[in-house]
Amino acid sequence: MSFSSKPIRKELHHELKGHEALIDSLCECGRLFHTRGWSVGTSSNYSVVLGQHPVDLIVTGSGFDKGQLQPNQFVRVNEFGKPTTPEQPKSSAETMLHVVLAQRSEPVGSILHTHSVWGTLLSQHFYEQRGFSITDFEMLKGLEGIKTHESEVWIPIFDNTQDIPVLAEQVKAIYQTSPEKIRYGFLIRQHGLYTWGHDVFAARRHIEIFEFLFECLGRKLGY
Amino acid sequence: MSFSSKPIRKELHHELKGHEALIDSLCECGRLFHTRGWSVGTSSNYSVVLGQHPVDLIVTGSGFDKGQLQPNQFVRVNEFGKPTTPEQPKSSAETMLHVVLAQRSEPVGSILHTHSVWGTLLSQHFYEQRGFSITDFEMLKGLEGIKTHESEVWIPIFDNTQDIPVLAEQVKAIYQTSPEKIRYGFLIRQHGLYTWGHDVFAARRHIEIFEFLFECLGRKLGY
Amino acid sequence: MSFSSKPIRKELHHELKGHEALIDSLCECGRLFHTRGWSVGTSSNYSVVLGQHPVDLIVTGSGFDKGQLQPNQFVRVNEFGKPTTPEQPKSSAETMLHVVLAQRSEPVGSILHTHSVWGTLLSQHFYEQRGFSITDFEMLKGLEGIKTHESEVWIPIFDNTQDIPVLAEQVKAIYQTSPEKIRYGFLIRQHGLYTWGHDVFAARRHIEIFEFLFECLGRKLGY
Amino acid sequence: MSFSSKPIRKELHHELKGHEALIDSLCECGRLFHTRGWSVGTSSNYSVVLGQHPVDLIVTGSGFDKGQLQPNQFVRVNEFGKPTTPEQPKSSAETMLHVVLAQRSEPVGSILHTHSVWGTLLSQHFYEQRGFSITDFEMLKGLEGIKTHESEVWIPIFDNTQDIPVLAEQVKAIYQTSPEKIRYGFLIRQHGLYTWGHDVFAARRHIEIFEFLFECLGRKLGY
Numbered sequence: 001m002s003f004s005s006k007p008i009r010k011e012l013h014h015e016l017k018g019h020e021a022l023i024d025s026l027c028e029c030g031r032l033f034h035t036r037g038w039s040v041g042t043s044s045n046y047s048v049v050l051g052q053h054p055v056d057l058i059v060t061g062s063g064f065d066k067g068q069l070q071p072n073q074f075v076r077v078n079e080f081g082k083p084t085t086p087e088q089p090k091s092s093a094e095t096m097l098h099v100v101l102a103q104r105s106e107p108v109g110s111i112l113h114t115h116s117v118w119g120t121l122l123s124q125h126f127y128e129q130r131g132f133s134i135t136d137f138e139m140l141k142g143l144e145g146i147k148t149h150e151s152e153v154w155i156p157i158f159d160n161t162q163d164i165p166v167l168a169e170q171v172k173a174i175y176q177t178s179p180e181k182i183r184y185g186f187l188i189r190q191h192g193l194y195t196w197g198h199d200v201f202a203a204r205r206h207i208e209i210f211e212f213l214f215e216c217l218g219r220k221l222g223y
Numbered sequence: 224m225s226f227s228s229k230p231i232r233k234e235l236h237h238e239l240k241g242h243e244a245l246i247d248s249l250c251e252c253g254r255l256f257h258t259r260g261w262s263v264g265t266s267s268n269y270s271v272v273l274g275q276h277p278v279d280l281i282v283t284g285s286g287f288d289k290g291q292l293q294p295n296q297f298v299r300v301n302e303f304g305k306p307t308t309p310e311q312p313k314s315s316a317e318t319m320l321h322v323v324l325a326q327r328s329e330p331v332g333s334i335l336h337t338h339s340v341w342g343t344l345l346s347q348h349f350y351e352q353r354g355f356s357i358t359d360f361e362m363l364k365g366l367e368g369i370k371t372h373e374s375e376v377w378i379p380i381f382d383n384t385q386d387i388p389v390l391a392e393q394v395k396a397i398y399q400t401s402p403e404k405i406r407y408g409f410l411i412r413q414h415g416l417y418t419w420g421h422d423v424f425a426a427r428r429h430i431e432i433f434e435f436l437f438e439c440l441g442r443k444l445g446y
Numbered sequence: 447m448s449f450s451s452k453p454i455r456k457e458l459h460h461e462l463k464g465h466e467a468l469i470d471s472l473c474e475c476g477r478l479f480h481t482r483g484w485s486v487g488t489s490s491n492y493s494v495v496l497g498q499h500p501v502d503l504i505v506t507g508s509g510f511d512k513g514q515l516q517p518n519q520f521v522r523v524n525e526f527g528k529p530t531t532p533e534q535p536k537s538s539a540e541t542m543l544h545v546v547l548a549q550r551s552e553p554v555g556s557i558l559h560t561h562s563v564w565g566t567l568l569s570q571h572f573y574e575q576r577g578f579s580i581t582d583f584e585m586l587k588g589l590e591g592i593k594t595h596e597s598e599v600w601i602p603i604f605d606n607t608q609d610i611p612v613l614a615e616q617v618k619a620i621y622q623t624s625p626e627k628i629r630y631g632f633l634i635r636q637h638g639l640y641t642w643g644h645d646v647f648a649a650r651r652h653i654e655i656f657e658f659l660f661e662c663l664g665r666k667l668g669y
Numbered sequence: 670m671s672f673s674s675k676p677i678r679k680e681l682h683h684e685l686k687g688h689e690a691l692i693d694s695l696c697e698c699g700r701l702f703h704t705r706g707w708s709v710g711t712s713s714n715y716s717v718v719l720g721q722h723p724v725d726l727i728v729t730g731s732g733f734d735k736g737q738l739q740p741n742q743f744v745r746v747n748e749f750g751k752p753t754t755p756e757q758p759k760s761s762a763e764t765m766l767h768v769v770l771a772q773r774s775e776p777v778g779s780i781l782h783t784h785s786v787w788g789t790l791l792s793q794h795f796y797e798q799r800g801f802s803i804t805d806f807e808m809l810k811g812l813e814g815i816k817t818h819e820s821e822v823w824i825p826i827f828d829n830t831q832d833i834p835v836l837a838e839q840v841k842a843i844y845q846t847s848p849e850k851i852r853y854g855f856l857i858r859q860h861g862l863y864t865w866g867h868d869v870f871a872a873r874r875h876i877e878i879f880e881f882l883f884e885c886l887g888r889k890l891g892y
Contacts, residue, residue, distance in 0.1 A: 041365040041432035138860035142710040191361035209710035223442040264588040264655035414584035487811040487878035637807035
């Protein structure tokens, strides 16, 4: 059963048809992340990118339990972050972050946002310096394209805001001007992690890697 | 199988008939909260509110394993916290807290009580000041009606007691005189959390949000 | 599948027949405790008491994965801790602890031993004083017969040894001379917890309660 | 469903045929270790040893999700760490560590590598002294052949490197010159644990035991 108090349309919306496997893989991400405690309280949002230029993506609707996502709780949105058709669920408030991340120059097939205890603690701890670097962990090698633990990954931290379009522009500005500063993901202060990959499998792997590294760093800091 | 050493009536008690879906959603809350470690040792209790004025609610019976709740382990009680009919299981010792919370002026469809390690630690840590405020966390936005992380939520802490009717009156006195001090939930010292929502989905979301925030605060305090 | 490298007899040993439900409830305890991390690495042992005077009990065999217990991995033993018949698996090395605990004067229907991180840490931390008391936690009310959080429960700590019969005599000596010092359970230094109840449900509840309280105390101590 | 973006051959590779049960037990290890958080982000690798002199083993392929291993995601390799036939998945980058460990003089039936938060923290904490000893824990008795908690087990720590053949030679040099220094397992700095056993059941038990002990030690160190 679903806890959702909202009626669930049994018939899949035509905008989502043909993408069932991708949507199922996001539902499975939700079950996993909810179990881990990274997507509780209806937090988090996930997307699959069907097209980058112009953006065409399917993103979680707003306010659903991520541990029990249903295929009809997704929305297809365009490059402006608007639903491609009416009669779809309201899309996540953070849809524009997915849109700008889908516009990155490299292939982006999926964008995942989690909201964990460790990410929240680090996003506050390192906020004054607007980020932190991670190096010397073997786990870094799981990040797409990294070949040695000696690599250094910078995780920028943005201040939290309810003005998502403005935040989206800040994110875009960084990857356009200093892409090395935002290659794999970023944190929003007291909010959570955004990461992505060329497909759902890669993006999910990046989530697992960062959440693991955040716990290592958090415990070293005594949290 | 159930660990319960008590016989379980197979036939659903007539007072519960017609409310199977609501009862199932509380059973699922129990499975989830037990897995999380928030409802172990037969602690916790959950209710769905059928009527607020006068109170008519279905609450967990006393002493059952919350990880394996059965539909027949619930009791329907009236505005006095008494079973609407005999031959129902003994209701939770804390039934009167559910009754007074169901009497709040706004719509209350479900009341959930969890008993977690982090809630227990914070309820003692902040007891001298009789509560603590939570602000600046994005997770707060999951609480009904909150639109920004800049909101501030006060969690009052009541001393623990075995005189539940007296505690229930203290709770009622606060939401009647200073409702802003007890809008979303409260802690009982060394005991646990009470929260509620307009339906089970909302109340469960509030539990997940507070337990997440309690862990964040607890780790920042070095626990 | 089972990880056990030992062949498993499909046919239930005749000494166990008629007790399938009790054995199943111990197997379920094993699945739960293994998931919690309280019975990993084939640690822990569990029993159901069929008779107290003289002792007749069914206890887990030695060296089995507690997360995947099979009915044929149990042994029926007598008041001397010996198998009632040959051709049963070797019983747990700690069988004599189960025997002496089954000899307590009050009804004992099940004895459960877990081996958790928190129990291990506390058993060392408080070893010099040979135990510690727990009071003021609502969770204590889940212990059989406790009516208020103001109760005080003493958890004695015994030094670890491989001479289980000697340890068993030490345990017996305490409950015979100062039963109030060992009413609900005890710890063995760097080893784990023993608790019991009038049936499996009660004993398992006591395990959940103590493991919860041990984590609370352990976190307050900064572990 | 699998998150793998790689096509999965339904038909089991002929080199793996006849070893389905062993491969299944490694898949189950993966599910368990992923759930525990010890094998996230496609980290870790596992093998079963079919022959020691010369080495003949089946090891996990590179880059697969350990929580959802499929039988076709394994590779059979020879004493040189090379696939016995082409058209098998690329074997783990750390295959040569499995090969040298399979060459130990005692019976080795399975080698398991996990990558946990606690192992990572300890591997850094104790790196300067190149290892640490564990003693006085009852849990040590779960290690093959250990009869008392008073035993002492040394866990050597090797520096991390991407030159696995060189690391493999270092490991081999230690067990050939001072076998007592590397009897049960070792850590790689900021990387993880290797342990083994005479079969998958024993190796998995060793993983559970070390991960338990690492958490105990890590918490005592304040992490």
